Amino acid sequence: MLTSLTLMDVQNLENGALAAVAGADSADEIERVRVEYLGRKSELKLALRDVRDRESGMALNTLRERLETAIDGREQELRRAELDRQLTQDVLDVTLPGEERRLGSLHPTTLTRRIVEDAFLGLGYEVIDDREVETVHYNFDQLAFPPAHPSRSHRDTFFIDPVRLLRTETSPSQIHVMEGKKPPIYMVSLGRVYRRDAPDATHFPIFHQFEGLAVDRDIKLADLKGTLRHVMRALFGDERQVRFRTHYFPFTEPSIEPDVSCPICDMRGCRMCKYTGWIELGGAGMVNPQVFVNVGIDPEEWTGFAFGCGIERAAQLRHGISEIRPFWENDLRVLRQF
Ligand code: PHE
Numbered sequence: 001m002l003t004s005l006t007l008m009d010v011q012n013l014e015n016g017a018l019a020a021v022a023g024a025d026s027a028d029e030i031e032r033v034r035v036e037y038l039g040r041k042s043e044l045k046l047a048l049r050d051v052r053d054r055e056s057g058m059a060l061n062t063l064r065e066r067l068e069t070a071i072d073g074r075e076q077e078l079r080r081a082e083l084d085r086q087l088t089q090d091v092l093d094v095t096l097p098g099e100e101r102r103l104g105s106l107h108p109t110t111l112t113r114r115i116v117e118d119a120f121l122g123l124g125y126e127v128i129d130d131r132e133v134e135t136v137h138y139n140f141d142q143l144a145f146p147p148a149h150p151s152r153s154h155r156d157t158f159f160i161d162p163v164r165l166l167r168t169e170t171s172p173s174q175i176h177v178m179e180g181k182k183p184p185i186y187m188v189s190l191g192r193v194y195r196r197d198a199p200d201a202t203h204f205p206i207f208h209q210f211e212g213l214a215v216d217r218d219i220k221l222a223d224l225k226g227t228l229r230h231v232m233r234a235l236f237g238d239e240r241q242v243r244f245r246t247h248y249f250p251f252t253e254p255s256i257e258p259d260v261s262c263p264i265c266d267m268r269g270c271r272m273c274k275y276t277g278w279i280e281l282g283g284a285g286m287v288n289p290q291v292f293v294n295v296g297i298d299p300e301e302w303t304g305f306a307f308g309c310g311i312e313r314a315a316q317l318r319h320g321i322s323e324i325r326p327f328w329e330n331d332l333r334v335l336r337q338f
Pocket residue numbers: 168169170171211249252255282283284285306307308309
C-alpha cells in the first residue's frame with residue numbers, strides 16, 4: 001500500500017504535472033515544471049524516499065518515468081518550435097548570395113605618388129622618404145634663401161622652436177642627399193610638407209610634394225625639360241601639352257615653372273585652370289652653384305637640375321577633383337571611388 005500518497009493522489013499528481021507540462025511554453029517554464037515535479041524536494045521524490053513496499057515503489061517509479069518522458073518530449077517540442085520561429089521570423093534566406101565584403105583601396109594621393117615613383121624608378125632614380133621635421137639650416141640656409149625671404153617668417157611656416165620647423169617643401173632632401181654622397185646623383189624624394197595656409201578649395205596646411213634632383217657632368221636645361229615631360233606623360237597621358245615659364249627660386253638658376261594643358265577641360269577653359277587652359281604644376285630649375293658650394297660639390301665640375309611638384313595637385317588633375325580638402329577628410333564615400 002502507498003504510504004504517504006494514495007493511488008488517488010498519484011493520479012492527481014500525474015494530471016497536475018501533465019497539465020503543467022502541456023502549459024509550459026518556454027525553455028524556462030519547462031525547467032520550472034521539471035524542478036517542481038521531479039526535483040529533489042518534489043512531492044514525488046519525497047514519496048519515493050518513504051516507499052516501503054514494492055507495489056508503491058513500482059507505481060511511483062513508472063509515474064516518474066512517464067513524467068520524465070512527458071517533460072523531455074515537451075522540451076524537444078519547444079526547441080523545435082523555437083528553431084522554426086527563428087527560421088521563419090529571422091528571415092534568413094540561406095539561398096541568398098553572401099554579403100559582399102568591401103576591400104580597402106589606395107588613397108588617391110598614394111595612387112598618384114606611386115605613378116611618380118614608378119616613372120622615376122624607370123629612369124634609374126633612387127626613391128627616398130625623408131624627415132618632416134627640419135631645421136632652418138636645411139629648409140632655408142643651405143638652399144640659399146635670402147635672410148629676409150618671407151617663407152622664413154612665423155606667418156608662413158610652422159616653427160617648433162627657433163631652430164626646428166616642419167619642412168615647407170621637399171627641397172631640403174636635395175641638401176641631405178648631396179651631403180650624403182658624391183655625384184652622380186639621381187634621386188626623387190616624396191612626402192608631406194607644411195605651410196601656414198588657411199584651408200580653402202585649393203589650399204591646405206599639409207600636402208605632398210615630389211622633389212627630384214639630378215647631379216652629373218654636363219646636365220642641361222633640356223635634360224630637365226625632358227625629365228619633366230616624362231613624368232607629366234606618366235601622370236596625365238600622351239595627349240597633354242607641357243610648357244615652361246621662367247620663374248624665380250633661391251636654389252635654382254635659371255628657374256622655370258612647368259604648366260600642363262588642363263586635363264579637366266582640355267584647354268576649353270574651366271574653373272580648375274582659371275579659364276587659362278593651363279595648370280601650374282610646381283617649380284624647377286638648374287641647381288644654383290651657391291647650393292653646390294654649400295654642400296661641398298664643385299660647380300665647375302658638376303651641374304644639375306631640381307624640380308618639385310604637388311602630389312595632390314596632380315591627383316586632382318588625374319581624377320577631376322576640383323578641391324584639395326577631400327584628400328584630407330577621409331570621407332569613405334569619396335575614398336571608395338578610387
Ligand atoms: N620647392 C619649390 C616649391 O615648393 C619647388 C622647387 C623644387 C623649385 C625644386 C625648384 C626646384 O615651390
